[in-house]
Amino acid sequence: MSVSINLDCPVCGSSTLKVRTSQKIGMLVTQAKCYCPSCLSVSDISAEITRTYTANWNERPEIKRINKPLKQVDPNQLDFFDENNPIFRLSTI
Known part of the structure; x- marks a missing residue:
């Protein structure tokens, strides 16, 4: 993994310091x-x-059921997968 850090030259103030060699001393x-x-x-x-x-x-289970952008989701729309929804209960009887 390489990491880029931008440093200015302490002598001339240029922002183009280039890494010549590097070594990992510890973790x-x-x-x-x-x-x-x-x-x-x-x-x-x-x-x-x-x-x-x-x-x-943290994953939210209701997000998995939405298949369009959240801005287009109507929060008042019935959730067909909700166990408390009367349509869901009628179809499982």
């Missing part, structure tokens, strides 16, 4: 040698992931 730490094509300086960079956030996705 969350990477070291890289970067060079600036504008002023030809070389920089040593260490990057560490300090905190990670992940989303908690």
Whole structure:
């Protein structure tokens, strides 16, 4: 997996730092040698992931039954798959 981080050159301020070599030091730490094509300086960079956030996705069963965009769904329309719907109860008798 590659990660792109935009850094400015500390010597000339150019935003075109390029990675020359990189190595993974640990699970969350990477070291890289970067060079600036504008002023030809070389920089040593260490990057560490300090905190990670992940989303908690919950699936909603009613969404699986909709076959059109949510903006076009009428919330007042009867749900034929609802067990409390009288049409559903009549058809299962």
